[in-house]
Amino acid sequence: MRFIFLLTILILTACQADSPTSQEVQMYNASGDMVGTAKLNEQEEGVGIELKLEGLEPGFHGIHVHEFPKCEGPDFTTAGNHYNPEGNEHGLMHPEGPHLGDLPNIEADGGGLVEAELMLAGATLLDGKNSLLSEEGTSLVVHEAQDDGVSQPSGESGPRILCGEIKKDEDSGGGEESPTDPTDFNEEQDE
Ligand SMILES: [Cu+2]
Numbered sequence: 001m002r003f004i005f006l007l008t009i010l011i012l013t014a015c016q017a018d019s020p021t022s023q024e025v026q027m028y029n030a031s032g033d034m035v036g037t038a039k040l041n042e043q044e045e046g047v048g049i050e051l052k053l054e055g056l057e058p059g060f061h062g063i064h065v066h067e068f069p070k071c072e073g074p075d076f077t078t079a080g081n082h083y084n085p086e087g088n089e090h091g092l093m094h095p096e097g098p099h100l101g102d103l104p105n106i107e108a109d110g111g112g113l114v115e116a117e118l119m120l121a122g123a124t125l126l127d128g129k130n131s132l133l134s135e136e137g138t139s140l141v142v143h144e145a146q147d148d149g150v151s152q153p154s155g156e157s158g159p160r161i162l163c164g165e166i167k168k169d170e171d172s173g174g175g176e177e178s179p180t181d182p183t184d185f186n187e188e189q190d191e
């Protein structure tokens with residue numbers, strides 16, 4: 001009896017890992033090196049972003065969701081403008097803002113590391129007008145300088161230095177996590 005109960009829990013856990021309500025985005029710099037990850041997860045008020053980066057200049061950097069899931073270095077202009085399905089002005093402090101893709105600045109420490117939890121309010125990973133996965137997807141872009149929160153079109157945040165593609169499944173965390181679940185399952189069965 002207890003064994004069956006355990007199996008049920010394992011199966012439920014496996015299904016959750018495959019759900020489209022969370023995914024891992026890999027962040028690349030202009031030379032094409034992977035320098036960190038952004039874990040996206042669906043929450044009530046929007047999409048939570050758990051960010052871990054390395055190799056940045058210490059200090060503040062602008063970060064936004066941009067409109068195309070295309071990160072071609074070294075300048076990442078392929079990512080397009082800020083994701084802005086509602087036609088607002090740029091900036092968290094702009095009276096007619098912000099873009100849906102606007103986020104607060106992140107700060108790299110003296111060693112160039114960033115560990116931050118951000119909230120993209122009003123966005124979703126599910127279907128809908130504000131979905132980060134509508135059409136082909138979007139991208140997460142980090143800039144060299146900090147975003148002043150009001151200047152058009154990008155808060156004077158300077159060149160794009162990191163980029164990660166936000167796309168449905170395939171390239172994302174869901175695909176990587178699922179193969180580990182059957183292994184857990186087998187180990188449990190052997191005992
Ligand atoms: Cu940007």
Ligand SMILES: [Zn+2]
Nearest residue numbers: 082090099102
């Ligand atoms: Zn913006």
